[in-house]
Amino acid sequence: MxxxxxxxxxxxxxxxxxxxxxxxxxxxxxxxxxxxxxxxxxxxxxxxxxxxxxxxxxxxxxxxxxxxxxxxxxxxxxxxxxxxxxxxxxxxxxxxxxxxxxxxxxxxxxxxxxxxxxxxxxxxxxxxxxxxxxxAVASPARTEEAADDEQLMLRAAMRLISQSLEDLPSLADIARKVGTHDKRLSAIFRKHLGTTVFAYVRDARIRRAQELLADSAMSMQDIAELVGFRSACNFTTAFRERQGMTPSQFRQQVRDPSAPDSQ
Missing domain, CATH: 3.40.50.2300 (Response regulator)
Structure with a gap:
């Protein structure tokens, strides 16, 4: 007890x-x-x-x-x-x-x-x-306790984005759901992450797609929909721009690093 x-x-x-x-x-x-x-x-x-x-x-x-x-x-x-x-x-x-x-x-x-x-x-x-x-859990370190409002809003926004990639709210709605407005949330992302909210969302979608490509046999269309792209074509284009290879090539590389296409 x-x-x-x-x-x-x-x-x-x-x-x-x-x-x-x-x-x-x-x-x-x-x-x-x-x-x-x-x-x-x-x-x-x-x-x-x-x-x-x-x-x-x-x-x-x-x-x-x-x-x-x-x-x-x-x-x-x-x-x-x-x-x-x-x-x-x-x-x-x-x-x-x-x-x-x-x-x-x-x-x-x-x-x-x-x-x-x-x-x-x-x-x-x-x-x-x-x-x-x-x-019983040890009390957090004093420096950790001192997380300011901006850091809490940032964490809350990041969690909300990761859980809503399939049907992401607008920037204004994300900001409202974490207790601020869109301009301030954008400033918080730039200050603490050095990126815009849009760029963070794009990277989060690609990271989640990589996980699904590596750990599942889902089709490209299903993965595209789950991470918030309108079509498999849009997904493939965005993935190639970010990773330098198509989603299919990435999946092949992860599963068989010795395959010719993965060299």
């Missing part, structure tokens, strides 16, 4: 919701528990509190102004200080695509606000127990 529990650790719960009146009954129930409770009423305030408090669990609303819960979830996952904190999305955003997005971002649970407070409490208790059973 994790040292936190054996040492008499008192769980810290962070609730982030811009309309706490909607969960008044749940907050009353949480305050009655032997826990420490902190409430943030907007995503940016919640972000700063999460980094400072390192809570044991976060209850996170989705539909909030300026920065929504999904954007905040992405940033929290990229910070070494909060990457392992369980997040339960507690929201009225009940569409299937919203539930799937929350879970795909690493949420341990997704609960609608129509859920009874007692059930939410039970879910919190379950996830606290599960997190306590995980092996």
């Amino acid at each position: 994790n040292d936190r529990m054996t040492a008499g650790h008192v769980p810290q719960i962070l609730v982030i919701d811009d309309v706490p009146e909607d969960i008044r009954s749940l907050l009353a129930l949480l305050r009655a528990q032997p826990w420490r409770l902190s409430l943030a009423t907007d995503a940016r305030q919640g972000y700063q509190r999460a980094l400072a408090l390192r809570p044991d669990l976060i209850l996170l609303d989705v539909r909030m102004p300026q920065m929504d819960g999904f954007t905040l979830g992405r940033l929290l996952r990229e910070s070494p200080a909060t990457a392992r904190v369980p997040i339960i999305y507690l929201t009225s955003a009940g569409a299937l695509e919203e539930r799937l997005e929350g879970l795909s971002l690493g949420g341990v649970d997704y609960v609608l606000k129509s859920c009874a407070p007692e059930e939410v409490l039970a879910r919190i208790q379950i996830h606290l127990q599960l997190s306590w059973r995980e092996p």
